[in-house]
Amino acid sequence: MQVINELESEVRSYCRCWPVTFTRASGHTLYDSKGNEYLDFFAGAGALNYGHNDPEMKRKLVEYLMEDGIVHSLDMATVAKETFLNTFNEVILKPRQMSYKMMFPGPTGTNAVEAALKLARKVTGRGRVISFTNAFHGMTLGSLSVSGNATKRKGAGVMIGSGVPMPYDGYLGDKVDTIEYLDRFLTDSGSGMDAPAAIITETVQAEGGLRAASTGWLQRLQELCHRHGILHIVDDIQAGCGRTGTFFSFEDAGIKPDIVCLSKSLSGFGLPLALVLIRPELDVWNPGEHNGTFRGHNPAFVTATEALRRWETPELAGQIEAKAATVDTALRAMANEYPELKAQVRGRGLVKGLALRNPKIAPKVREAAFERNLILETSGPRGEVVKLLPPLTIDPDALERGLEIIEESLLAVLDSRVPARASA
Numbered sequence: 080m081q082v083i084n085e086l087e088s089e090v091r092s093y094c095r096c097w098p099v100t101f102t103r104a105s106g107h108t109l110y111d112s113k114g115n116e117y118l119d120f121f122a123g124a125g126a127l128n129y130g131h132n133d134p135e136m137k138r139k140l141v142e143y144l145m146e147d148g149i150v151h152s153l154d155m156a157t158v159a160k161e162t163f164l165n166t167f168n169e170v171i172l173k174p175r176q177m178s179y180k181m182m183f184p185g186p187t188g189t190n191a192v193e194a195a196l197k198l199a200r201k202v203t204g205r206g207r208v209i210s211f212t213n214a215f216h217g218m219t220l221g222s223l224s225v226s227g228n229a230t231k232r233k234g235a236g237v238m239i240g241s242g243v244p245m246p247y248d249g250y251l252g253d254k255v256d257t258i259e260y261l262d263r264f265l266t267d268s269g270s271g272m273d274a275p276a277a278i279i280t281e282t283v284q285a286e287g288g289l290r291a292a293s294t295g296w297l298q299r300l301q302e303l304c305h306r307h308g309i310l311h312i313v314d315d316i317q318a319g320c321g322r323t324g325t326f327f328s329f330e331d332a333g334i335k336p337d338i339v340c341l342s343k344s345l346s347g348f349g350l351p352l353a354l355v356l357i358r359p360e361l362d363v364w365n366p367g368e369h370n371g372t373f374r375g376h377n378p379a380f381v382t383a384t385e386a387l388r389r390w391e392t393p394e395l396a397g398q399i400e401a402k403a404a405t406v407d408t409a410l411r412a413m414a415n416e417y418p419e420l421k422a423q424v425r426g427r428g429l430v431k432g433l434a435l436r437n438p439k440i441a442p443k444v445r446e447a448a449f450e451r452n453l454i455l456e457t458s459g460p461r462g463e464v465v466k467l468l469p470p471l472t473i474d475p476d477a478l479e480r481g482l483e484i485i486e487e488s489l490l491a492v493l494d495s496r497v498p499a500r501a502s503a
């Protein structure tokens with residue numbers, strides 16, 4: 080820890096929240112250098128939906144490496160890539176009657192968003208992109224231009240004015256229909272809004288405070304995009320790959336976005352991999368027009384292919400639904416039991432949280448939870464939401480234990496007389 084404090088840039092963040100040195104991890108458990116065990120309700124910010132070091136993915140990866148499988152190949156053809164493309168098509172796209180071309184941008188989420196924005200501009204010949212309040216799409220300039228957070232936007236240091244923010248579902252209260260509001264801007268030639276290339280949206284604002292859009296809102300957003308000739312981009316980087324209970328977070332809404340961004344848990348193993356799904360007619364790229372050294376990394380293809388096999392049967396989706404119900408019940412009970420918190424349960428599936436009226440409380444809950452060996456983070460513009468992101472594969476007992484620790488931590492923050500437990 081000392082060497083990190085001395086040598087790593089001030090920009091470091093998560094190691095400040097959990098100031099211990101981690102050594103190894105398995106499933107939902109992390110271990111530190113002193114041998115302490117932690118329950119992981121953070122799951123790599125959604126990059127570890129299948130937990131740490133999944134044994135089957137690890138075996139496939141090690142076998143691939145021991146056979147001298149290709150590791151780096153830019154975007155040359157490899158067996159690992161062919162197998163991934165086939166598996167994604169057969170297991171994910173075809174059963175959902177979806178047809179998309181697949182593009183591998185650089186390996187991170189923000190790389191996928193940049194590629195999506197660039198393509199939407201090329202297809203439409205327009206420059207502006209509509210995004211939503213409290214959106215988070217990544218930290219590079221294009222992604223920041225469509226993100227809400229003022230501090231992060233300011234970090235850009237240059238004008239990033241091509242994004243146009245509009246109110247997300249519920250932003251203006253229950254009585255204002257934000258699709259109608261947006262429609263008015265797009266319809267009225269006096270509104271001052273130029274026709275945009277695209278609208279980019281998250282179905283659940285995982286970083287921005289865990290508000291979830293309703294299925295009706297998402298359907299009407301798609302209809303509005305079609306009516307105005309605007310491309311619809313869904314950033315499913317955190318909410319996708321099963322987090323909300325289905326592989327894509329928009330399946331319940333029955334929509335088919337023009338472009339979909341995936342990353343975080345796509346490789347299943349925590350290896351960097353990003354994917355942009357493009358409606359075939361929109362695939363107007365020229366060869367090499369968007370490029371990069373690490374596009375489609377073979378070890379990530381190998382583990383991703385294994386991760387996709389978990390979606391061949393409905394079993395995983397059923398388990399997520401059951402666990403999501405457990406979390407929901409527990410959070411609702413906490414909100415009711417401690418009315419002084421004025422807590423609101425937010426999110427969908429296994430990305431849920433408690434939004435607390437007083438923004439000082441959630442960070443204290445995170446600290447109190449860490450003292451009780453539970454790793455969890457906060458979300459929202461003021462960090463006011465206690466965010467739960469357990470691995471989808473967590474066993475039900477560990478899930479219950481984590482929920483108990485959250486309640487103890489809440490109590491500890493509300494009443495400092497309750498002593499911390501020695502270990503989880």
Ligand SMILES: *Cc1c(COP(=O)(O)O)cnc(C)c1O
Pocket residue numbers: 186187188189190192215216217218281285286314315316317318342343
């Ligand atoms: C994490 C995230 C990104 C950015 O991904 P990086 O890999 O950090 O660049 C973009 N959109 C959403 C919704 C995310 O959660």
